Amino acid sequence: MWKKALVVAVLALAAGYLYHADPKLPDHLLEFVTRTLDVLQAPGDNPAIEETISAAWEVLIAAPARKWSRVAVGVNACVDVVVSGVGLLQALAADPGPGRDHDVLHSKEDLREAFTHFMGRGAAAERFYSDREDFQRIARAAAEYPGAQLYVGGNAALIGQKLATYPDLMVLLCGPVGPKLHELLDDQIVVPPASLQETDEFHLILEYKAGEQWGSARAPQANRFIFSHDVANGKMSLLETFVASLEEFQPDLVVLSGLHMMEGQGRELWEERLKEAVVAISDIPNEVPVHLELASMTDKDYMKSIMQEQVLPIVNSVGLNEQELLFLSQAGSGPHSQLASWNGVPDVGQVSDILLWVLEQYGRTDLESEADLTRVHFHTLAYHILATVDGHWTNQESAVAAGARVASTQACGVQHVDVSKVVLLAPRHFHSSHSEPRQSLALDPARPVATWHRGNVTFHLSPVLVCQQPLRTVGLGDAISAEGLLYSEVVRQQ
Template sequence: MALWRGSAYAGFLALAVGCVLLLEPQLPGSALRSLWSSLQLAPAPPGPGSPEGRLAAAWDALIVRPARRWRRVAVGVNACVDVVLSGVKLLEALGLSPGNGKDHTILHSRNDLEEAFIHFMGKGVAAERFFSDEEAFHDIAQIASELPRSPALCRRKCSFNWTEICSQLRFKGEEWGRLKAPHANRFIFSHDLSNGAMNMLEVFVSSLEEFQPDLVVLSGLHMMEGQSKELQRKRLLEVVTSISDIPTGIPVHLELASMTNRELMRSIVHQQVFPAVTSLGLNEQELLFLSQAASGPHSSLSSWNGVPDVGMVSDILFWILKEHGRSKSRASDLTRIHFHTLVYHILATVDGHWANQLAAVAAGARVAGTQACATETIDASRVSLRAPREFMTSHSEAGSRIVIDPSRPVAEWHREGVSFHFTPVLVCKDPIRTVGLGDAISAEGLFYSEARPHY
């Protein structure tokens, strides 16, 4: 009935406009356009009954605080002053013109910066690169400091040394020449030798005895890409020793970031870093690169084709925990991985070591929407549900098919002692904040997670 009523209204309105044209043919075109636009029937904005509204309400019901909460959390080690601004405006201020995109593992010049930015802007994916030329970097940073900047949405205030600068270039629906960013995201580049050498790690770890945290959160291993291979190997062994000095019983979460050095990533995976930490946080680029570097599942893929396949992601997460996680035959602390991509998140845990993960994965996905839209709660009219509505849980073995219902948004499955929790993300249509989303997602997931005492 509502459909017929709407069609009838539309017909009457069209007839009315036709009569006006017949009786007043000299009526100005602007007046006609104004009249027609005021009469058009617009679809109702998404509300509580929309898939987005139902999913947000279901999250609110599912997200409960754990029985045992963290009292103190120690956060280190990667620290810098962020300069957040439009990437296109910076490149224009540098006198650069739109050209062809090309990835560079290390940036040596302005042209390298331009090509790498275009490469990742065209894909709409986040990335981070080291800029090797100190003088050229500081020239660029000086120009950047004179441009209008966004609020530093990801100021890392645990820094001991404020001389290091991270330039974070946003691309949010921006166009440059014929190129338009398909998604809002950011490209980070820095010349950060202090963090690259992780100079304050030992000081940080030594302070834990007095601080007595319940949880330690680490990041910054990716910054070592700017160091020589010899220093990387030496420092990585010292990192493992320092992490091992953290008192037994305190979970350690390691947040990964964009990397290009496969040898360094292999060393992180194999040289006891993974077994020394309890939890990992990473996105789709970092997950695939990790698998490529360590010859894991689906490592023959050069890149994801659009939305990462859930079954493939699940296979890689399972492989990490089975090959490098805790088991009866392996002395490893690794029992948890929080994976996040634009349209969905997965929490994978070794059974028996974590609780409240259903709430944790939902909380991480919820904060992705509120943080990006800069709202306190999910506004159903400003977000969209883009996750696959059904998927296979594996491609390496006979997985099961799962169909997502917005009213029951967290799917759960199990595989040989590993539990998976999946939930869609309500993607902000017009994001205001794109910097620091991964940090916020992992932090929220950890806040709602409960590590069992024997973890």
């Protein structure tokens, strides 16, 4: 311990000397020294930091003045079969080999390569399996694998299930609901009769743990690879049924997901269906805010169509993770779109640049704009950011902290943050932008939500206390978005 303390002291003195010797020292060198100090002063040396943040959250997080009472959620729903990814591949007699990404899976070999590719990066991904009969054989093997578990699946159903944990909230779920899914859903969830179907849609969730090995691939962090042959969700078949049910249900918030499921159905289908989706979403009354939950996509043309067909501008809020945010920028030639992927924890300044671009390009930052998008909820493993156009949302400091807190508790399978099971991985020092002019910011554990402004957009950042041995990662992003929405309050516009 004393050796590390000595190294920290020497580096700190060196940094001070270098800066005073040459105040114009390149930012990247000073940033390297700062980050090195952060790493050396790791949470393990000061376990109280997680406790300080957790306690600060409890004081900070407060319910909004006006809560939602009725939330309608649609339209992707299924049964998740959760199984060990390495274990299932071994049960399928697959041999380890090099990884390779595939936009669509056509065979067991494609599955093995894609799983290996993403496992080696510790990244989440979702793919469509084109062969129905082959998928059913794999699904049977997964369901019969020792330790396999069946859960509520699909972003809409998972968000609905999370919202239903609040007893004063009535939740409508519209999607392809089969017998098993109906059995798994919370009793508080209302399912329109038109949503019920005779068979379930199954999604296979191949999980892996941090440090787990498969051939030459070693997972840097726990995550999962999802695949399915899901036609009902793939065509968003229940979208019109969902919108039609809103008139009777009278929600004060609509949560929409499932657009990513259409990607694997082929260009001819999604081009036409996307236009129909825009018409359906436009039929939702203007006074009802709409949150769109994005998910993993690989087809840049499809993402461009989502932007060009005016999906983003006609929703009020969007939820996404680091891969989805970067892909959005790549498809729209936005900031930092030259990056092939994030290098470790996404740089806060770069994330901030892309979030601002999304709101300026597709949102209502301009008072003359007819767009509705005013809120983006970004989440990555180490931290979350809520970016909102001023004057449209309140209680966002509580909302981003609540989302970070639920990431800690749900991953560890506990009701309250257990500081012995989590670690702080968020940067302690960061910038409001990757380019000049930019503001230098620091994370204060006693006041763990950092706030900054760029034009008329406000950014709130909360660190995440990352679960060191997560029990389940599926649905974590959906829980984060749901919790963030529960603590958010929309400002009614005149």
